[in-house]
Amino acid sequence: MLPWTTYEAMTAAALTQPETFWLEAAQRITWKQPPATACRVRKDGWYDWFTGATLNTCHNALDRHVENGRADQTALVWHSCATKEQQSITYEALQGRVAGFAGGLRALGVGKGDRVLISMPTMIETAIAMLACARLGAVHVVVFAGYAGPELAARIDDVAPKVIITASCSFQGRTAISSTPALQEALARATHTAQACIIVQRAACPTRLMAGRDYDFHTLELAAPVPPVPVMAEDPLYILHTSGTTGKAKGIVRDNGGHAVALALSMELVYGCQPGDTFFTTSDLGWVVGHSYGVYAPLISGCTSVIVEGSASASTIRTLCAEHAVTCLFTTPTQMRLIRQESRHICPPAPPTLARIFVAGEYADPTLLDWARSYFQRPVVNHWWQTETGWSITAHFFGLHEPEPTNLANEIGRPAPGFRPVIAPALPGEPCGEIMLALPLPPGCLAGVWREHSIHAPDLYLDDTGQYYRSFDEGMIDTDHAVRMLGRSDDVIKVSGRRISGIQIEKIIAIHPAVHSCAVVAVADTLRGQRPVAYVVIDTGADTPPTADDLITEVNKTLGRWTGLRDIHFVEALPTTKSGKITRKALATAQSL
Incomplete structure (x- = not known):
């Protein structure tokens, strides 16, 4: 049971009494030696959580549930989209x-x-x-x-x-x-x-x-x-490599104690899940979502986790949700677009136990979210997090008694406990800019980076003052705490001295019912400095596909001709990473050749 009923009360508790807040949150897991302190500064300037305490993450995920009456409950359900095999294990x-x-x-x-x-x-x-x-x-x-x-x-x-x-x-x-x-x-x-x-x-x-x-x-x-x-809370649990925004793949180190506490809290607070519920993520276990919400968070919380090998179709997802009484589905915008394409003329009722759906991994445009709500007849929300953070930086909080504000339905939500975002504007007076997070980051985030066979402070992620973590994402923060995402810092387009996010243009293009997906990138322009170029994938079987002029007209009507959009390329598919994110850099590079 959460000790707060409103977002304001939760945020105030985390900001004004962080030690008390996180020591109380730490009671959600089982310790060999309970923590006496929450956060401590390390010699290298980074932070450790629950230093001096001891635990074992596997014990928290398995043994304690077996000892406390969940021995016969299904822990994992596995489905292979390739071989059609399925296994369940208690x-x-x-x-x-x-x-x-x-x-x-x-x-x-x-x-x-x-x-x-x-x-x-x-x-x-x-x-x-x-x-x-x-x-x-x-x-x-x-x-x-x-x-x-x-x-x-x-x-x-x-x-x-x-x-x-x-x-x-x-x-x-x-x-x-x-x-x-x-x-x-x-x-x-x-x-x-x-x-x-x-x-x-x-x-x-x-x-x-x-x-x-x-x-x-x-x-x-x-x-x-x-x-x-038993291990120390600050001892490493895993290393997960990510290229992120700073080039060469880096090994993100996750600790044992902070990781277990954060994931246990998030299951109830963000996803509204209780022990015995079933959680289904479509993520590969090789990615951070698979680590956090395919294996650790559901098991630490005494839930059943459904995992899949390969890309699940709309019918497979619905079948698995129905057969295993899934409470919460966690997928990606890319997967949701595939479901939309497959289910263009089919809308069977949602499985009765399915309560809510979350998407993350890249930006989900409002048109896609609205379609998903209509298709599933359930709440569908986006939330923002990174491999480095391990859980959501901003979210919609289904564990709180108060309903989420309706005006935030298509946004990435409000900051989770312990995350304190600020905006670093690129130009003085601008309301938007890079989103940075005040240190220390809450538990569950990176404990450092793996370099030269040891753990180091993540210096590449810090701003010049050393007091903020750089997200390399652009956005703005409203007076109601809502964070509004504009895209990656290197995806912002600078047209004649004015800055616009490619996502702002993508939102408008995506409104057309025949558009399956799109990506907007910046190219050099001798007059304006930069101008946008759009790549658009049309839904298979679309009755009335748009022309380039149709889409340019809509952008001009909404944003103005100053954006300089004049090139739209219709393509069969957009380049993506192995985890399904659209690689806009690849499009920009190809355009410049």
């Missing part, structure tokens, strides 16, 4: 498999603080590997299963894993892709040599194990089970 069964696999890892020499690299698609075994590392106090490093050899080798050299865990294959669509060639190339390229490789053999594409190097995953599960190993 808390007790998952605890047994995790404890056994942790014993197998220990037998291979894995212990507290060792890194374990996991290159696997979304599977039950992926979650088992993550939780087994947490059980031992080892640090898991999950990477996208589709990485080629050079990219995988770079991750190996960066974290120097003692053990590498992979599956014999992953899937592109329904086509099995052997993981062996990429693994072999990565091992040959990397300067670091792992002590062992662990393979999950999949029926679609089994591989031959190399004697002396490779071990079978399921055989290791049969090892003598090990109990959870």
